Amino acid sequence: MKKLFASLGLICALGSPGLALAQDAAAPVEEAAVVEMVEAVAAEAPVAEVAPAETAPAEEAAAPVPDKGDTAWMMVSTLLVILMIVPGVALFYGGLVRAKNMLSVLTQVMAIFCLIAILWAVYGYSLAFGDGGGLNWAIGDLSKLFLAGITPASTAATFSAGVVIPEFTFVAFQLSFAAITVALIVGGLAERVKFSALLVFALLWFTFSYLPIAHMVWATGGYLFSKGDLDFAGGTVVHINAGIAALVGALVLGKRIGYGRDAMPPHSLPMTMIGASLLWVGWFGFNAGSNLEATGGAALAFINTILATAAAGLAWMFAEWMLRGKPSMLGVASGVVAGLVAITPAAGLVGPMGGIVLGAIAGVVCLWGVTGLKKTLGYDDTLDVFGIHGIGGIIGAIGTGIFVSPALGGVGVADYSMAGQVVTQVTGVLITIVWSGVVSFIAFKLIGMTMGLRVSEEQEREGLDTASHGERAYTL
Amino acid sequence: MKFVTAIIKPFKLDEVREALSAIGVTGLTVTEVKGFGRQKGHTELYRGAEYVVDFLPKVKIEIATRAELLERVIEAIEKAANTGKIGDGKIFVTSLEQVVRIRTGESGPDAL
Numbered sequence: 001m002k003k004l005f006a007s008l009g010l011i012c013a014l015g016s017p018g019l020a021l022a023q024d025a026a027a028p029v030e031e032a033a034v035v036e037m038v039e040a041v042a043a044e045a046p047v048a049e050v051a052p053a054e055t056a057p058a059e060e061a062a063a064p065v066p067d068k069g070d071t072a073w074m075m076v077s078t079l080l081v082i083l084m085i086v087p088g089v090a091l092f093y094g095g096l097v098r099a100k101n102m103l104s105v106l107t108q109v110m111a112i113f114c115l116i117a118i119l120w121a122v123y124g125y126s127l128a129f130g131d132g133g134g135l136n137w138a139i140g141d142l143s144k145l146f147l148a149g150i151t152p153a154s155t156a157a158t159f160s161a162g163v164v165i166p167e168f169t170f171v172a173f174q175l176s177f178a179a180i181t182v183a184l185i186v187g188g189l190a191e192r193v194k195f196s197a198l199l200v201f202a203l204l205w206f207t208f209s210y211l212p213i214a215h216m217v218w219a220t221g222g223y224l225f226s227k228g229d230l231d232f233a234g235g236t237v238v239h240i241n242a243g244i245a246a247l248v249g250a251l252v253l254g255k256r257i258g259y260g261r262d263a264m265p266p267h268s269l270p271m272t273m274i275g276a277s278l279l280w281v282g283w284f285g286f287n288a289g290s291n292l293e294a295t296g297g298a299a300l301a302f303i304n305t306i307l308a309t310a311a312a313g314l315a316w317m318f319a320e321w322m323l324r325g326k327p328s329m330l331g332v333a334s335g336v337v338a339g340l341v342a343i344t345p346a347a348g349l350v351g352p353m354g355g356i357v358l359g360a361i362a363g364v365v366c367l368w369g370v371t372g373l374k375k376t377l378g379y380d381d382t383l384d385v386f387g388i389h390g391i392g393g394i395i396g397a398i399g400t401g402i403f404v405s406p407a408l409g410g411v412g413v414a415d416y417s418m419a420g421q422v423v424t425q426v427t428g429v430l431i432t433i434v435w436s437g438v439v440s441f442i443a444f445k446l447i448g449m450t451m452g453l454r455v456s457e458e459q460e461r462e463g464l465d466t467a468s469h470g471e472r473a474y475t476l
Numbered sequence: 477m478k479f480v481t482a483i484i485k486p487f488k489l490d491e492v493r494e495a496l497s498a499i500g501v502t503g504l505t506v507t508e509v510k511g512f513g514r515q516k517g518h519t520e521l522y523r524g525a526e527y528v529v530d531f532l533p534k535v536k537i538e539i540a541t542r543a544e545l546l547e548r549v550i551e552a553i554e555k556a557a558n559t560g561k562i563g564d565g566k567i568f569v570t571s572l573e574q575v576v577r578i579r580t581g582e583s584g585p586d587a588l
Binding site: 263264265266326330331370371387 | 520521522523524525527529
């Protein structure tokens with residue numbers, strides 16, 4: 001009970017007045033909002049049916065209507081991204097931990113998805129994509145708390161003038177991005193983090209790191225958006241952001257007991273292979289879906305998501321084969337994920353051959369990230385979130401600035417100069433690193449001081465499955 | 477009565493059982509075990525982490541036999557389990573003081 005109060009106090013202390021209010025009022029207002037929504041639907045449905053028949057030509061010019069193909073594609077894309085989280089990331093991570101911690105990882109990923117989904121509807125969407133007025137360079141506003149004012153008739157803009165998709169679809173699509181970003185951090189903390197501490201961290205980090213970075217990069221008027229920073233599907237917002245949080249978490253939490261001395265091999269690489277494959281399949285929603293329309297741009301992101309990924313898988317495999325003697329399944333799977341990460345910011349912006357080069361570079365450099373770099377710096381990032389998502393994200397973000405060049409087969413951007421674009425990309429990377437790093441450090445330290453970050457030594461040795469969740473993954 | 481414990485390579489189990497049946501051994505006990513001897517272990521590599529696996533999987537078979545059958549039992553195991561490569565295993569022989577068949581209460585060589 002004490003711990004619960006401590007964490008609640010922490011939330012209130014850190015949250016803005018609006019946020020604290022949102023927390024307190026969550027349950028009743030949400031119910032009210034649902035009721036209002038239902039009424040709004042009921043009221044609007046007949047109007048929507050009648051309107052096109054009566055004033056079709058005038059209506060089209062005034063308010064664009066979502067295309068059914070775009071809408072269907074975006075809903076499928078949203079589902080694909082959800083597939084990446086549960087079960088994709090959950091199994092990818094779960095297979096890599098020891099059997100005694102399998103369920104803890106699965107629980108962490110699924111619970112985070114549920115938590116972020118709710119927070120996204122309560123205040124996340126509004127803060128990420130609203131107009132923050134004077135603070136609009138960094139954050140949105142609270143005008144759409146509890147998705148206020150959004151109806152089935154509401155629309156969200158796409159990259160083409162006059163083309164829109166239903167706003168609910170956009171809300172759901174972006175919700176899945178927020179959820180996977182926070183879920184990725186689990187990998188850096190696995191096998192020792194306290195479950196309650198992880199949930200509080202998820203809330204804090206989502207609020208103070210994910211939302212501002214997403215706003216800065218993707219929302220109209222956001223600082224990096226205005227500067228022309230290119231991040232097609234979330235290299236900075238998702239991967240660098242999460243990678244840095246995981247690195248800071250691994251450093252603040254400290255190493256697992258026995259790290260470097262005891263053998264801690266993955267308990268089920270087949271699970272990891274299934275998870276990596278689900279990630280790859282789901283990533284088509286992530287990348288091609290980020291085009292927001294079912295057009296040629298989505299097709300380019302789609303083919304890049306195949307080719308860059310395949311190049312990275314091969315690059316990692318061959319590099320490992322040469323340097324360490326054997327090509328491993330975990331190597332190919334890790335290379336595949338590294339390639340997916342690297343092509344994310346570039347997906348709809350670079351040509352297929354540029355994508356292949358970018359993927360191959362990411363495959364080799366991320367192999368170094370999880371071996372050489374990790375050994376040199378000596379941190380225990382359990383599942384290499386920084387080595388793959390952080391490093392891969394940085395390569396992708398900077399590489400996007402290079403391979404977007406029409407001379408290299410990219411689609412180009414207005415007033416393109418490679419040096420200028422790379423500087424912009426590096427700015428985006430640095431802002432994300434510093435922002436996420438600082439927020440993560442403060443959040444982890446605060447939680448560490450109040451409720452504690454790690455389970456007890458005894459519980460860690462026992463395994464989090466039985467110690468934290470009272471169940472075991474396998475009874476053989 | 478003698479008690480024979482043999483550590484063999486797992487894939488040799490069926491051949492050893494057949495050879496023992498052929499000379500009239502009517503029962504044995506099998507356990508999957510791990511251990512190390514002169515055969516070196518191997519290393520496993522998971523991304524940056526390298527683990528030396530010292531204990532290799534082996535199969536342990538245990539046979540209680542009449543003393544006069546002992547030499548043939550040893551010979552059968554030795555022949556069937558041999559690959560000529562390091563790691564083929566070992567045979568240990570000890571004296572067996574007493575045997576009781578639980579169902580009937582018979583004891584001594586009759587219980588074998």
